[in-house]
Every structure is written in structure tokens, then in C-alpha cells.
Amino acid sequence: MPPVTRSEVEETDFLQSLFSELDNNAPAAPSCSPTRRRGIAPQPRTPRRAEKRVPSPRKTPVARGGIESESNAAGRVTRVTQDVDYEALMEGVEDWDWDDMNSDCLSPRKSSPVKPKRSKFSVPDEKRKGDCATRCIVKSVEERYVSSRSEKILTVSVVRTKETRHVVLKDDWTHTDVRAGDTINVIGVWSKASSPENDHMTITIDSKHNLFIHHPDILLTATALSNASQCLRKPLLSQMVRSSSDVTPSLVWGNMLHEVMQTCLSVERWDDKFINRCIEEVAQRGLGELLRIDMGIDQAITEVKARAKGIKAFSEKYIAPSPKPGAYLTNTRAARGESSLLAIPHLYDVEEDIWSPTYGLKGKLDASVEAVVHDVDDCSTPFAKAAPQVKKHSSPMPFEIKTGRAVAGMEHRAQTMLYTLLMGERYGAEVPSGLLYYTQSEEVVRVPAARNEIRALFVMRNEMAGYIMRRLRTTALLTGLEDDDEDEKISAAAIEPFLPPTIDDNRTCGKCYALDTCMLYRKAVEEVVDDDSEITDIYQLKTGHLTPDQAGFFKRWEALISLEEKDLVRFRKELWTMTADEREEKGRCFGRMVLDASYRPQPSIKPTSQKEGKIHRSTYRFIKATSGIASLLSGHMGVGDAVTVSVEPELLALARGFIVELFPDSVILGVDHELDEELVADRLRSKRGAFMDQVLFRIDKDELFGGMARIRDNLAQLFYAGGDSRRLELIVDLASPRFATDSPTTELESPLLQLNEGQRRAVQKVVCAQDYALILGMPGTGKTTVIAAIIKELVKAGKTVLLSSYTHSAVDTILSKLDDADFGILRLGNLDKIHPAIQKYTLAAKPLAKTIEQLEQQVMSPPVVATTCLSGLEISLFRRLSDAHPEAVVDLTHQYRMNSDIMLLSNKLIYSDRLKCGSQAVATRSLSLPNEKFLRFLHAQSTCRASPCWLTHLMSESCKAVFVDTDQVPARDSRVGDLVENKVEAQLVYQITECLLGCGITQDQIGVISLYRQQLKLLSHLLQDRKELEMLTADRSQGRDKDCIIISMVRSNSDGLIGELVKDWRRMNVSFTRARSKLIIVGSRKTLQGAPLLSEFFDLMDNQGWILTLPPDAHLMHDFAAARRNTPKKRPAKEMVDDGTNEDSAPLRGSEGGSVKRSKNVGASEESILKGRPLLRDVVNAHK
Ligand code: SF4
Ligand SMILES: [Zn+2]
Secondary structure (H helix, E strand, O other): OOOOOOOHHHHHHHHHHHOOOOOOOOOOOOOOOOOOOOOOOOOOOOOOOOOOOOOOOOOOOOOHHHHHOOOOOOOOOHHHHHHOOHHHHHOOOOHHHOOOHHHOOOOOOOOOOOOOOOOOOOOOHHHEOOOOEEEEEEEEEEEEEEOOEEEEEEEEEEOOOOOEEEEEEOHHHHHOOOOOOOEEEEEOOOEEOOOOOOOOEEEEEOOOOOEEEEOOOOOEEHHHHHOOOOOOHHHHHHHHOOOOOOOOHHHHHHHHHHHHHHHHHHHOOOOHHHHHHHHHHHHHHOHHHHHHOOOOHHHHHHHHHHHOHHHHHHHHHHOOOOOOOOOEOEOOOOOOOEEEEEEEEEEEEEEEEEEEOOOOEEEEEEEEEEEEEEEEEOOOOOOOOOOOEEEEEEEEEEEEEEOOOOOOOHHHHHHHHHHHHHHHHHHOEOOOEEEEEEOOOOEEEEEEOOHHHHHHHHHHHHHHHHHHHHHHHHHHHHOOOOHHHHHHHHHHOOOOOOOOOOOOOHHHHHHOOOHHHHHHHHHHHOOOOOOOOOOHHHHHHHHOOOOHHHHHHHHHHHHHHHHHHHHHHHHHHHHHHOOHHHHHHOOOEEEEEEEOOOOOOOHHHOOOOOOOOOOOOEEEEEEEOOOOOOOOOOOOOOOOOEEEEEEOOOEEEEEEEEEEEEOOOEEEEEEOOOOOHHHHHHHHHHHHOOOOOOOOEEEEEOOOOOHHHHHHHHHHHHHOOOOOHHHHHHHOOOOOOOEOOOOOOOOOOHHHHOOOHHHHHHHHHHHHEOOOOEEEEOOOOOHHHHHHHHHHHHHHOOOOEEEEEOOHHHHHHHHHOOOOOOOOEEEOOOHHHOOHHHHHHOHHHOOOOOOHHHHHHHHHOOOEEEEEOOOOHHHHHHHHHHHHOHHHEEEEOEEOOOOHHHHHHHHHHHHOOOOEEOOHHHHOOOOOOOOOHHHHHHHHHOOOOOOOOHHHHHHOOOOOEEEEEOOOOOOOOEEEOOEEEOHHHHHHHHHHHHHHHHOOOOHHHEEEEEOOHHHHHHHHHHOOOOOOOEEEOOOOOOOOOEEEEEEEOOOOOOOOOOOHHHHHHHHHHHHHOOEEEEEEEEEOHHHHHOOHHHHHHHHHHHHHOOEEEOOOOHHHOOOHHHHHHHOOOOOOOHHHHOOOOOOOOOOOOHHHOOOOOHHHHOOOOOOOOOOOOHHHHHHHHOOO
């Protein structure tokens, strides 16, 4: 087949519809370990295994009866069946948690069998800790030498008061790379300067006094920091590149033991029977992980039981109101004769996630407990006996569980010490030390918050934050550059090194889990030539295979990914740098919200562990505390968006989750942490020292960071030694893809005969492909059908297929075409987001696997696995490969969606006349009204006397593509914060929609599209009774089609400002092709035609006579309220327009639960990581 030239827009359209309906709800990630690495040293990464695991013959499927049977010999508790969290294994973690180091918080507390008992916490006045952090901006930095020791004098401005002060850095603090403009936190007491020429308040930060936090808005995890002592580069690398590293048995046993211990602490039960039951449940829930390490449940139970032996003894010794004799607390720093006893009378919380912008730290505590300590000083000397002195004290303490062998290593101590700070801040109390419990030695170690160590940790924290900041700063500098200056951006990004140098220690590096990544960055990004360092050999081994071109490719894409991270960081810090009111102004927060105690979630949105178990543990409704302020609907926050729940200003991110439902004055959230209002009030009381009658929460839009680390890992995997070298050749070196010459599908089976010639060619091309084939399908050309046919052919040929797309609905639409398939299909993903008709392919729908073999059978045997994916590189990958190898591309040009008028528009504007109607029926398709009488009813109630009036004209069957010009109508755009809307235009769109509906068109036949989120909110408010009507952003319209599409252009002003339209006009064009029978575009001609980009469009519309100018009072002519009251019953119009040739239309729509509900589309995140990012945009913008 001769290669054809395609327009970029055509490809863009295809690519975007291929990854259609960009799902804002943070699509599921590909495989990723849900496992914590808590307490266990990470293992060196092994190269990715290319081969797929095949079930071994001994693991034959078990008879269904066996699987379904609930009874078993041990008489195990069957309730467990509800709790198996396969999603955790199969789908990977939700990416909103990826930013935490070492997967530290990826494995949440599983539902406990009994309601946990929590104690309230209140601090006596004398123990309340004052807030002594001062946030400042550095004005200037001066370095001087005092008796040959360097000092840095910072002139700073206090953020709150704007007052000028001085900060003197001494000792190891002087190494901090502070620069003018930096934000710092100073913790300590200021004093008046002594020198006569300087009367500013001053503070000296040296090895003995005070703390200095550089870039406090960068929250580093305590685990990252505790790993940094050996090599600073290591935690930074693992934060940037998150690998789904191998799971080891000891890791799995450790995690299980954590869970058991936390459950026992929560419910205060420590008897053998209970512990054993917990272990069995935990092992059953961990089936997925067990499969990965190839171990059975029984083995797991044995292993965990062996490790849990000490739990009961622990409780007998330590769980008590006051210390028992022999309840020793190890203190490695104790002096001779000193000993301590410990009791733990209360648990406050488990898995408490604390963010501290005071310290620039965050961490997730295994448990937060009340600890009672008796310090016993045996005052006896070798010469004289004396009565021991006992000092008693109690305080809240972090309780860290360590399941590994090592005891009280530096890393554990460091982590625990940092937790004392976090806990102190959250509880508003002194936390003098933390507790480390070693399950193997059954020892509890006290870790005092020692000044010296904490100082050293903060010096290190500051250095790490400095490196992260360099990366962000460099990219921030670059945002001024135009998009076409990409190369400039990338070379500029390399100005400052953003990683510390390698430590070049053969032994340490050889064992380092970040070795592959480290060496790759060294070679490709830092371009180090190393032939004489201590690690030359390792370096050669890990990077010797990379060609300069390959290294350059990695560097370029690495930089692109970094560019994207910038905004996310900026937005997140607004949680503490902006008040709720300020942020609400920007539409990124709901302030002054109160918990609705009367709310009981409906079963349909209650979490189950198989659904959103990890992030959706509890469901709450919050209501606006004060009425009469702006509706919650007017802002950037919408259903599906990730959020944090905080109490301003002291309790940040108490819970994280996402918006389940949104109303003008209330919001329903699914969150990961229980929100006990009394407990929160109690904590506030202890921090504020005052009572309050109502807790006011703020709900902030959260940013999904970690996706970028995952994308980096996907990229890096190609370049590692021992990686997938064939893929590297194909993608980076652009090696030619190979195709088999003898086509295995010469005898076409009947299903293929139903395809048109182009579609058949596409199927054949794929079947012959040995590396890859590319199918470029323009809108409505039957891609779904072709993909389904391809899957069938591949399975027939004995191949396995991974079906993947950005969105759940795209995946499900294709699967719905495989209904008659006689092979297994496994659909992975969150049940909530999978179409009901497709849920039968999920693990949740299968009998619960009780053994590894059963699970393996369910997971490994289906030849087709379908899931959503998260990747930004694929779109450009398509372009890269199709540019290099046009011979690998097949085009689909016959479309079955648009009638010839609508197709004419897109053919002229986008597809250079290459699109053809698949049949005469398609070409002449029109929207006939089942109930034209409605127009008469309407006019009987209205002042409109024109005949035919504008509305009647739009309804006519012959009006198939039209621009409705609002210039004479007072329809002007206006702003709500930084959002744009057009109220009168919304009225017009509302009337057109209502008129169509009144005339018998059904809601699911109509789609309303606008680029402007605020406009969609306005419209969804006007059309709030029309629950089945879809409101779409231009992006979300991808992959959809509707009989009638109404587009609201919004921009109308005398300055000719068309804002985002300039950027998005091409995408807007693409949404024209969503319409099957009628396309109505509403906007201001004067405003829009000023832009040269749009002139082609107006010329075409003019020539065709497709512009309808509205009369000045168009919006006032028709009274819909009256007409609706008097409307007779309608009959559905669907059958009158659906001629059955619509191959691409989603089969999953209409009453059967169908396509995405309107509420899900409205207000979804515009800034989510998949949106508006350069990786997508570079395709769109490349040839503007
Ligand atoms: S390989 Fe060596 S230099 Fe690189 S991160 Fe690991 S320990 Fe640090
Ligand atoms: Zn009229």
C-alpha cells in the first residue's frame, strides 16, 4: 500500500480519539506494587523480565464448586471474602499517592474487623507547644568570615508582617544554598540585634540553637530523609523515578505483620484466637502479593505466625495504664544505672498521614500512641546502695513497627525522630521521643528527639530541597519561552545540575537499589565521562550499551516530563500558603464547610474494599456553613477530582480522597481516613486552647504528582542495561518494523467479511506485524469494530492481547463488541468506573479465589487483558513511528457517522477531503422531529410571532450544520474569578436544547460542548433536570458521538478576545465531528472572526449559507416554562434517526446505565495531569 500523507490535525484527531475522553479521574496505573517497604531495606532492582509468566501445569484450574464453597476445614471466617483487595495488586496504586517516597503510604490500613477504639487527646496547658516558626522571604545573602569560619547573613522579610529581620547561619548551616527570593522557615526565638547600626530582630542558627528550613513548601518524606545519610542522590532519584520494584517474601511478611499489629492496637484485642484470625484474614487479602512471590496462603500464615509470636507478649508487657515491672524500654543512649519502663495506655490513631509545611516534611505514622514512661535512676554506686529515683512522664509518641532483623539502625532512628516533630506539630504537644518496636527481638527502643541528629537531618533536608528546587526553578524560568522553543527549553533545563554527584563507592553503589537509574542519569542527563572513578566498571556495565542518540533521547524526554511537574508543585503549596477564602476565589477550594452528621451514604456510593477501598474508605457530606455565597458549582472543582480535607490553618490534609457528588451548597467526598468531628475538635482545642462550637473544614483540590515519576520509570525502563533492547531499537533508533510476508488471514472468516476493504486491510496488517502496526482512523471510521476484529484474530492465532486506553469508556466500548467471543477476558480497574455490562469480566465478578492456583487461573489464563493506562508518551510515539515508517500505517477513511454537510465542514477544515461517507444512508442522515407540534405549543405560549423564527429554523430537518450568530443579542462574556462564562448565550443554548427535547428528541441524542468549564456549569445548572443529557468539554467529547451537537463558543466582547480558543481551535474543530445529524455552533461572529485562525471557518459557513443571525431579542421570544407545562406526551425519536450503520457510536448508552452521566462530566479537573500538558500539546501545537 503506498504511504499517504496525512495532515497533522487529522492525526491529532485520531490520536485524541484513540485515547478518547480523557478521563480526569486519574486513570488507573499499570502494574505497581502496592507494597510498603517500611522497615526493610529495599532490594537492588533486577532487570525487567520480558517473558510472560505462564501458569505451570500443576496449577490447573480448580473446579468451580471448589472455588465457590465457603466452607473449609479450618472453619475460617467467611466475611473475609468481602475484603480481598485484588485491585490493589492488579491495578496498582492510585497515582495520587505516588509522591510519597518508598511507596511509604501506598498500602493503607485495611478495614478492621471491629470498630477501632480511639482515645481523645488533650494537652494540659503546661505541655502545649507554642508555634515558633517564622516564615520569611530571603531578600539578600551576605557571606563573611569570622575568625576564619564562614557565616551567612540573610536579610529577610517576614511574610506575615513584612518586617525586615536578619538570620545568621553558622556551622554546617552555612552550606545551605540560600538565594534571594527563597522561602525559609526559622524555628527559634528572635532577639533585638546588639549592634548600634542594626536594630532589626535577629536570630542565629548554629549547631546548638534553632532550626532553619529551606524551601519549606517542599514536603520531603521522613523515609526519604532517613535514607539520605549514605547518599543524598539516592532518595532524590527514587522520588523522580518510581519503579515498580520486585516484591520479596520478607517484604510481604513484614507488611502483613504490620497490618496484624495495627489491627490489634486498634481494637485492643491480643488473644491468640484473635491474632490468628487476623493473620488468616490478612493472608487471604494478600493473595495478590503472594502470587507475585509465588507463595501459598498456608505458607504465608505459617511465616506471619512465626513472626507474630511476640505480639501477645508485647501486649501483656506494654499495654497497660502504667508501666509494669519488666516492661523495659531500651534506651541506647542511657547512662550507667539508668533504665526506663514503658506503658501504652491509649492509641490515638493508626496510619496517620501528617504534612508539615513548618518543617517541610511529611510522613505516615504506623501508630500514634500515648506513652507513659518511668525513668529509673539507680543512684547506687559500687560503694553505696541508694533508693532508685523514678521520674514519671507521659506524652503522645509515634510508634513505629519494624519487622526486619536490624535493630535501631540510623535510618530507623532518623525516621522516628522526624515523626516526633510531625506528631508534636499535629498534636500541639511536646513529643520528647518516639518508639521503635522490633517484632523480631521483641524490643521497644526509645528514640529521643536529639538536637544534634535532628539538626543533621535538617541540614540534609535543606540540601535535598535545594536540589529539587533547582529543577523546578530551571523549568519555571523556561515557561516564558514559546512552545516552539522546546529545544531551547531543554538545553536550558540542563544549566544547573539537579542531582547531587555520585558517591563513587563501589560497595555502596553496587548494592544500591537506585543503581540503574543513577547510572542512566549520569550518562544520559549529566553526560559524565568516567574512566577512572572507583565505580567505572559498574558505570560501564550499566551504560556501555547506550549510544549517544539513545542517551540524547532519554535526556530530551526526561526534560519534557520535568516541565510538566512544575504546575503541580505550585498548586499544592497553596494549601498552606493561601487561606481558604483566597483559594476559594480562585475556584480551587471549598472553604467554611461543616460535616453533615445526619448524612448516611447510599449503598451505591459506599466504599467496598474491592472498589475504591484504598482511597475511598469513608463517605462524608460537607455543607456550606454560611449560605448566600457562591455556589460550589462555580469553580475548578468537579466530580472525580482529588481533594484534601483540612482545618485551617493547623490540621492539614487530615484526609485525602475525591469528590463523589457535587451540589450548589454541599459536596459528598470519599476519603481515605476517618473524620471524627469530635476528635478533630478535641485536637483543635488542644492546639488552640479554646473551645469552639463548630469545626470548619476546607476542602482543597489536590494535585496528582506521582504520575510523572511513573512515566519517567516507563521511559527509563527502555534504557536500562538488560532492558527491552528490541523496543529500544524500534522506538529510539526507529528500526523498521517487520511484517510477515505470508498473511495468515488469507481465508477471511465471516466476521471479517462484514468489514469494508480498508478495515480488512487494517486487520491484516496487524496480524502480519511482528513488531508493530499503526492504524490511523478518522472519526466515525469504525475503529472500535476494527479493534474488536483484530483482538479476535490475534487470539485465534494463539496470541495474548493487552487492550489499553486512557479512558474506561473506550476500553469498555471495545469489550462490548467482544460479547460473543469464546475466549477469556480480564478487565482490570476500579469497579466504580467500569461499565455495568463489562463488570462481568472483572475479578470481582468471579468466584473469590481462595488459593494461589485459583487466583493464578483467573489472572493469568485469559488471553485478553483490558485496562486503562497512564502515559503521556504514547501519543507522540504514534506520531514518531508513523513519520518514520509510513509503510507501517493503515488508514481508515470511510466514516459512518456524519451526514455529508457535517462531513464537508470537517473535510475542508481538517481532513483535506480525504474522508468519505460509508453509505448513502449516512450521507443523507438528518434529525427529524417526532413531535413537531411542540413548536406550536411553544409559540402559543410565547411572544414570538416571526415565521419561521430562528428556533423553528434550527429545528428544521434540512438545517444540518449552522453557526448561530449572537452579535445582535446582548450575549456578552463575563468573568467569575478567572473563569469565563456567557449567561445569555447559555440561555440560548438552553432554549435550543429544551426545544429539541420538547420536539421529541431524547436526552441521550444530544451533546452540549464548550471549551469553558464555567459555561458548562452554568448550562448544567439550567438543564439540571435533564440528567441523561451530556455536557462535554472539547476534550471529553473525544470518542463520543451524538445525533445533535450544540457548541457554546462563549467568547463575545468588543476587544475581540478569544482566549483559549486560539490555542484550542483545532481541538474545537475536532469536536465538530462528534455530530451525526445536526451541528449547531452558537457564538459571536464579530468576536470570533477577528482571529485569522477562524477565518477559514467563517468563509466556509458563509459560502454554504450556514450562518443564522439571531434577532436582538432572540433570548426573550420563547417561554419554555409555560410550554413545558402544556406539552403532551412525547414518543422517543431514536428509531427515526438510527439507521443502524453507526459503527462507532458507543453501544453503551441510553437507559441501560450507559455513557458517563452528566454529573460526572461537569467540572472535572482542567488541570489534571492528563490535561493540557505539553506531551499532549506538542502534537497539537507542533504545526500551528
Ligand atoms: S548508585 Fe551510588 S551514587 Fe548512585 S544513588 Fe546509589 S549510592 Fe548514590
Ligand atoms: Zn419562535
